[in-house]
Amino acid sequence: MILDPDRDLELTRLVSASPAQIWRCWTDPALLRRWWAPQPVETVEAVIELRPGGRFFTRMLHDGRSFPVEGTFLEIVPQERLVLTDALTAGWRPAPEPFFTAILTLAPEAGQTRYTARVLHRDAAQQRRHAEMGFHSGWGTALTQLEALAATL
Amino acid sequence: MILDPDRDLELTRLVSASPAQIWRCWTDPALLRRWWAPQPVETVEAVIELRPGGRFFTRMLHDGRSFPVEGTFLEIVPQERLVLTDALTAGWRPAPEPFFTAILTLAPEAGQTRYTARVLHRDAAQQRRHAEMGFHSGWGTALTQLEALAATL
Numbered sequence: 001m002i003l004d005p006d007r008d009l010e011l012t013r014l015v016s017a018s019p020a021q022i023w024r025c026w027t028d029p030a031l032l033r034r035w036w037a038p039q040p041v042e043t044v045e046a047v048i049e050l051r052p053g054g055r056f057f058t059r060m061l062h063d064g065r066s067f068p069v070e071g072t073f074l075e076i077v078p079q080e081r082l083v084l085t086d087a088l089t090a091g092w093r094p095a096p097e098p099f100f101t102a103i104l105t106l107a108p109e110a111g112q113t114r115y116t117a118r119v120l121h122r123d124a125a126q127q128r129r130h131a132e133m134g135f136h137s138g139w140g141t142a143l144t145q146l147e148a149l150a151a152t153l
Numbered sequence: 154m155i156l157d158p159d160r161d162l163e164l165t166r167l168v169s170a171s172p173a174q175i176w177r178c179w180t181d182p183a184l185l186r187r188w189w190a191p192q193p194v195e196t197v198e199a200v201i202e203l204r205p206g207g208r209f210f211t212r213m214l215h216d217g218r219s220f221p222v223e224g225t226f227l228e229i230v231p232q233e234r235l236v237l238t239d240a241l242t243a244g245w246r247p248a249p250e251p252f253f254t255a256i257l258t259l260a261p262e263a264g265q266t267r268y269t270a271r272v273l274h275r276d277a278a279q280q281r282r283h284a285e286m287g288f289h290s291g292w293g294t295a296l297t298q299l300e301a302l303a304a305t306l
Contacts, residue, residue: 001244052205052228053236074227074245075205083206087240087247091154092227092254094240094275101245122247 001103006124009131011139012116017150019079019106019113024153025146026082026104032058035149038141041067050076055090070095081105099126115143154256159277162284164292165269170303172232172259172266177306178299179235179257185211188302191294194220203229208243223248234258252279268296 003010015022025031029046036043037060045068047057052073060067071086087098101120106113117139121127156163168175178184182199189196190213198221200210205226213220224239240251254273259266270292274280 007246074241083245085241085245085247087251088227088238088254091273092236092238092256093160093273094238094251094254094279096275098240098247098251101241101247103245120244120246122249126247 003118004120007121007127008118009121009127009135010116010118011136011143012114013140013143014109014112015115015143015147015150016112017147017153019108021150021153022106022113022115022146023079023082025150031149031153035142035145036060037062038138039145049073049090052076053090053092056084074101079106098122100130117143156271157273160274160280161271162274162280162288163269163271164289164296165267166293166296167262167265168268168296168300168303169265170300170306172261174303174306175259175266175268175299176232176235178303184302184306188295188298189213190215191291192298202226202243205229206243206245209237227254232259251275253283270296 025035027048027050029048032046033043036058041060041062043058044061045059047055049055050073054073056071056073058069069086070089071084072088072090073084075081075083082104083101085101087095087101089095103118105116119130121130178188180201180203182201185199186196189211194213194215196211197214198212200208202208203226207226209224209226211222222239223242224237225241225243226237228234228236235257236254238254240248240254242248256271258269272283274283
């Protein structure tokens with residue numbers, strides 16, 4: 001799918017870990033908690049039901065404030081592609097405050113892994129809002145944390 | 154999944170047609186146009202890309218006004234289960250005005266087919282809005298039209 005520059009945000013990087021290691025970091029809740037939030041934000045809860053329509057839940061803690069994200073998985077191709085959204089909750093119910101769909105793709109490249117996270121929004125205003133919330137630095141810092149963790153697996 | 158009486162609406166009926174016939178009426182756009190809108194409303198366009206993330210689009214015409222619905226498929230189990238939503242559009246982008254997820258199930262029963270359409274909403278207010286828009290009479294009339302069409306296939 002072609003990037004929509006008005007409504008999408010994308011982070012792509014060559015990562016020094018295998019697709020299998022990165023996949024584990026994304027799909028094992030104990031591992032997800034260790035890299036998902038950019039420090040000093042903490043991920044204090046993570047629930048992963050890895051099937052289409054299964055629950056994806058995280059709760060982050062920052063300065064004593066709680067940031068829950070409730071969503072569901074849309075596509076699961078192990079070690080290649082993972083799609084999740086907060087526009088629907090587990091069992092496909094429309095969500096009260098839909099914001100994003102994230103499409104993660106992993107591909108071997110020159111002995112490393114090409115990691116691409118594309119985030120889709122409903123319109124340009126939502127894209128700008130996400131950019132201003134710090135999408136690039138937030139997802140970038142988290143990816144650096146993921147890379148360090150994946151290398152230890 | 155258990156019906157949530159505060160947020161879901163459901164229509165269920167024994168239909169005198171086979172699951173295969175009903176499935177064709179739902180998934181062939183030329184057939185869908187013939188039963189989807191309760192008369193005198195007309196379905197003037199229908200696009201069906203029958204895969205998860207594929208486009209589901211209909212446009213109805215009533216008293217000269219146009220009513221488009223843009224959505225996507227979530228689950229497809231031929232002749233058994235079809236799930237679609239307008240909370241996401243084709244390719245999984247969050248939709249501007251999410252309203253419903255529809256879960257259609259078909260099961261053979263006593264030589265006929267048990268047809269169940271459950272519609273999920275994000276909250277009780279949206280459920281009431283859909284009920285007041287005439288969910289039961291609208292979907293009921295459309296189902297009667299579907300039954301008549303399916304019997305001719």
